[in-house]
Amino acid sequence: MSESGPDFSLATLNPDATASNSSIITEISVTPVAFADPPLLNSVGVHEPFALRAIVVIRTEEGLYGLGETYGDEAHVARLNRAASMLVGADAFNINQVSALVTESLREDSGLGGHGTGGMVTTTSLEDRVLSAFDVACLDIQGKALGVPVSMLLGGAVRDEVAFSGYLFYKWAGHPGHAPDAWGEALDPAGIVAQARKMVNDYGFTALKLKGGVFEPEIEAATIEALREAFPEMPLRIDPNGVWTVETAIKVGRRLEPVLEYLEDPCLYIADNAAVRAVVNLPIATNMCVVSFNDVPPAIAAGAVDVVLSDHHFWGGLRRSQALAGIAETFKLGLSMHSNSHLGISFAAMIQLAAATRNIDYACDTHWPWKLASDDVIVPGVLEISGGSVKVPTRPGLGVELDEEALARMHQQYLDCGLTKRDDTTYMQSIHPDFQLTTPRW
Known part of the structure; x- marks a missing residue:
């Protein structure tokens, strides 16, 4: 040894x-x-x-x-x-x-x-x-x-279904040069409300989250207020991905105090989020300034966050994510889950983890509605969002099976598309050359 x-x-x-x-x-x-x-x-x-x-x-x-x-x-x-x-x-x-x-x-x-x-x-x-x-x-x-x-390997299910939030995005009607997609355009409050209605009607979501950081904060605050008017009882969240200054975050946070369930990553850094949390009467959530075990002590010491949005892709898998859940319970932090664009294997892993994690306090994030039903590598029919929740698979393991033909087809799609890494900024600049990546932006 x-x-x-x-x-x-x-x-x-x-x-x-x-x-x-x-x-x-x-x-x-x-x-x-x-x-x-x-x-x-x-x-x-x-x-x-x-x-x-x-x-x-x-x-x-x-x-x-x-x-x-x-x-x-x-x-x-x-x-x-x-x-x-x-x-x-x-x-x-x-x-x-x-x-x-x-x-x-x-x-x-x-x-x-x-x-x-x-x-x-x-x-x-x-x-x-x-x-x-x-x-x-x-x-x-x-x-x-x-x-x-x-x-069961994670200690046993404490719930038989897992709640998810409808994840709303400002978006174009379609990619340039392509036909409009089924969701259509959403570039203002009315467009986001229409998108939310489709999310709620199709999947039964009982919580909604808006991806912010796209337009001026006043527009995004107005969008949240339009959602509150359309869905009077719905828990609402906004995530500007850390591009607001402390001053902006305080201004918008105070405006939305009566409306939001929590404010996610208004600023990028622990110290800035702590400054916002000190004066805004809203829980502060994060999946950007607390994304590893090294981030936990300074965030707790600063009083920067109330809710950690875990992500097993960041935290080392399911058992290490449970270690994070234990820390959150010890320090009385709320817990939920972050999402990025994903397929059915990740979705199944999220569901199994959430099923066995007693202190998941909020509906989890998911991009699931944004992908085509035909685009997946698992045999369909196991994972379905109904009433805003997914029933926890009870078959052995993750409860999903590999579709070998679909895996081969989607690998060929990878080869054909020509992309080798995600680069939202360069793609945006190819369409709008004046776009600049700045943090903070407002």
Whole structure:
């Protein structure tokens, strides 16, 4: 054993002791895929015509397989592949071993470059964001081997359905050069209210969240007020993705105190959010300034947040997300879940985690309604939003099965679309050359 802990290199594995173990990993595939994405506007630009994800499939000696899903930017995929090559021979029940091998695979990471997970959040833990998909896939295998759902492995389900919020976006009618999509244009309060009505009518959502940071704060505040008029009893949230100054956040926050359930990431930094929280009578939520375990102590010390929006893709998988839930319970923080554009494997993982996490206090975020029903890698029919909630799958593992043909089709879609990383800003600038990425903006 080394001073830094046990050596989990392949050479230390005893094949004689593990030959009959159904959880020994024999093969791992990492497949980047692409799926159609509407032109959803945000503080850094606009979603491109395709979103990218990576699908991890871990197989064992006795034919079990486990599924994981994560970001699909090429730098992240390269890291996943390097970790996968080291995990062959490991035990899917030994998450400590898997975690140590992932960390080992990242010891010399300078050649890959880039954050690799797209979007706006770039301060997450490298080890945790690579580990996450492998952790989920291993738990899927464990559940299948034992004949129980992942929620049971996480302590048992405390709810049989998980509530989600309708995620509203300012958007164009369609991508330039393409026909309008089924959602149509939403560039003002009336457009967002119409979008919300469709969300509520189609999925039964009982909470709504607006992605802000797109227009002047006065317009976005008016949009929230229009939603309150249209949905008098609906919990409402707004997320400007940290592009407001402290002064703006205080002004808008005070205006919306009677309206909002919580204010999410009005500012980018812990100190600024603490300054807002000190004078605005609203809970402050975050998935930007608290995105790793290192962020928790300074945020609590500063009194910066009331609600942490966890994301198992950031926090190292499902068990480490439960560790975060324990911290939130200890320090009396609210807890919910952040979402990025995702497919059914991530959705199933979110649902299993939320089912077993007692202190999920708010309806979770999801992009699920924004993707085409035909764009997924799982066999359809298991995950459906009805009445704003999804029933927790009770079949072994995650409760979803891989559609091999769909995986191949969506990988070809990835190859054909030509995208290798998410870049909302460059795409926006190709359409509006005067667009500038600035933080804070208002």
